[in-house]
Amino acid sequence: MNLTQQLVNGIVLGHAYALIAIGWTVLLGVARLVNFGHGQMYMLGAFVTWYGISRLGLPYILAIPLAMLVGVAVGYVMQRVMLQLTLKQDLVSIMIVTLGFGYVLHGAAALFFGSTGQILSTPLSMEDVYWGDLWFTYQDIAIVIVAILFFAALKYIIDRTRLGRLARMVAEDPQLAELAGINVKRVYLGVFAFEGAAVALAAALVAPRTPILTSMGFDEVIITFVVVVLGGIGSVLGSYLAGLALGLFVAFFGAFVSPAYAMAAAFAVLIAVLVIRPGGLAVSPGGR
Amino acid sequence: MIMNTGLKTILFAAPAVLGFFVPMALGGSGAVYAACVLVAIFAVMSYGLDIIVSDLGEVSLAHTVFFAAGAYTTALLSASAGMGPILSLAGSILVALAVAALLGFVTLQLREFVFSLVTYAVAVVAATIAQNWSFLGGSDGLRGIPPFEISLLGFSARNDQELWPVAYLLLLVAIYMVSSFRRSKLGKAAMMVHLNQRLAVTSGVDPQQTRLQVFLLSAPITASAGWLYAYQRAYISADVLEAYFLILMLTAVVVMGRRLLLGPLAGVALILVQEKFFSFGGYVDKIILGSVLIVSLAFLPNGIIGLFASIRTLFPRRTMPIGKTIPERS
Structure with missing residues (x-):
């Protein structure tokens, strides 16, 4: 097995993970919100891109x-529906x-795009x-x-601009901001x-690397969890570095140990970190 | 509420006895028995999650793992080792306790979304392992689970109708356990940790210990549902770890209104009746189930029961207002 090739694979994979986790x-870091439908939004972004290219x-x-627009719409509708819960901070x-x-x-995508796997080329x-x-x-x-x-x-927008x-400020104290x-x-x-646009962009770029399935959202999101938690919850630079590290880890583990268990191993690393430093990686809301 | 204990027993015993005849009252066909057995199994599965979500106020997404632990342990013990249902139940509970202890230890310090995130990841990793590990049958799953037979009692159940008494008994035990838990010291401690952790600590309640204990109580309940599910289906594969069971459990727990004793049972019944008798195909059913979950949380803080406040008294519930929002934690 070529070591440099695995290094290249790891770097690419790492940037892919970081990109998927950005939303x-x-x-989390800016608004102190969570989205467990992230994986399915990634799946939707991939399928809309596929649909745009191969059908339209x-x-x-x-x-x-197009995929990003659909992502924006889905993200907006989600937040619109649960706005009251968000304002109550009912996590x-x-x-x-x-x-x-x-x-x-997942159900809607399978209904619309069919349940067979596709190749997004x-x-x-x-x-x-x-x-x-x-x-x-x-x-x-x-x-x-x-x-x-x-x-x-x-990083520039969060640190340096009014937006x-x-x-x-909203993340720090919603009432005070109001x-x-x-x-x-x-x-x-x-x-x-x-979040919807970012994950759709990530999907449009990353999904061509593997076959796409409407059921892939369920496990796709786990990579994001690992990146976000390892990177120090909500930290932008931390997420980038954690994504890169995770990509290298998965590439080498997959090449030298077992590709089927690469994700499980990455998760074991996460658990180890959490046991040693529970909450130690967390930064304050709005943190950088 | 002051009530004569004798009267109270009758009030609880009468519906319990009548409930047994529900499948017969509905015509007693094979499909009805199959649906009723599944409702009972999935309700038991949901009751395990109910005490975590409703009482402890945390969202565990790893309960499919306990369900699978029960199902896989039963499949291995009965099909490979030739053990009977009583031993496989004991085995299922032990395995679930071991998994829960491990998971509880790891997540002891974690709260809120980090807790949920880790439990979700555990469920995904468990699904990967179940699909790839040949010991668990890999993607083919485990076949050849023998029928439910307790030779000591001369009892054997070869179809859903014969399995119904077992399923119903299991359901009653689960409801009884949840009800006693809510009246117990541990149940009150859990509620206190949920609503006001600082008050709990000053009252001498150890939040971490309480969380671990509730977790250890919850896992065997869900695992025992997996135990019976293995016999009902006669084979087990990695699909017991699918998101479907997770969403089903969560919906059942919240749809009727939280902390209603019969809430999860009614929720499961509602969902399964739709899926078994008014199905629009798998994908549309997915959309329906997901939408029910969204709507009940986003728009019906008190669940469906909250809509019909007048019939609330039919469902025994605790004095805590169910609509109370979960306070923000600092």
Whole structure:
């Protein structure tokens, strides 16, 4: 087994994981919200991209915004439905409601797209790059570049702009933010719409790497959990580094031990960290 | 409420006896018995989760693992080791306790969404293991589970109609356990930890110990449902770890209104009647089940029962207002 090849695989996989987790990072770090339907939203993003390319005949570059639009709509509707729970900060109910949404999305997607697996092929995913004895695709390069740009832009927006300050203030103290004249509801709706767009973008870029199934959301979300918790709950830079580390771990574990149990092993790492430092990785709401 | 104990016993015993004749009253066909047995099994499964969600105020997403632990242990002990139902029940409970102790130890310090997130991940990892590990039959699952037979009592159940008394008995035991739990010291401690942790600590309640104890009580209840499910289906595969069971349990727990003793039973019955007799196909049923879950939490804080406040008195419930929102934790 070529070590450098696994390193390349790990870096690509890591950026893919970080990209998938970005919506959750913002939800949690900026608005102190959770979404257990994240995996199904990823699945939906992948299928809308696939539908746009193979059924509507759209070019890949237009199928991506289509998927993101659908993501925004789903995120908005979800938050609209549970807005009262969000304002009450009833996290227990929010968790269950988002699980319910994930289940509905799964049923609706299977009904609309059919339950057979599909291959999402894009112009980039079919172009191979050989560099010495290393192999990757243009899709892989796109994933790495978009992930880095996205994280850099996000870090800038959260830390340096008015928009970022508003969102952080709402996370810190919703009541106080309301008193300060911030439209808290709009911030919550906006954050969820962003989560929908971000996960759809991630899906449009990452999903071409593997066959897509309408049932894949259930386990897809676990990667995001591991990234978010290991990265220090809600930290943008932390999520990026945790995604990268997890990608390298999964690539090497899959190559040298067992690909079937790679996710289980990543999860074991998470458990170990949580047992040693329960809550020790958590940062304050709105944290960076 | 002051009530004569004798009268109280009759009030509880009469519906318990009458409930046994429900399948007969509904025509007694094979499909009715099959549905009733499944309602009883899934209700027991949900009662395990009920005390975690309604009393402890946490969302465990790993209860499918306890259900699967019961089912797989039963399949292994009965099909491979030739043990009878009593031994396989004991085995199921032991395995569930071991899993719950391990999981409880790991998640002892975790609260809220981190707790839910880890329990969800446990469920996904368990599904991966069940699909890949040949000891558990891999993706084929385990076949050849013998019929439910207790030779000591000369009892054997070869179809759903004959299995109904067992399922119904299991259901009564589960309801009795939940009801006694809510009246017990542990139940009150759990509620206190749920509603006001600081008050609980100052009253001498150890929140972590309470959480662990409730967890250890809850797991065997759900596992015993898995035990009977293995006999009912005669084979077990990784699909017992699917999201369906998780969503079913959660919906059953919240749809009628939280902390209603008969809530989970009524919830399961409602869902299964729709799925078995008014089904629109698997995918539409998924949308319906998910939507029921969303609507009952987002728009009906007191569940369906909250809509019909006047018939509330028919359901025995605790004096705590069920509509009370869960306080924010600092």
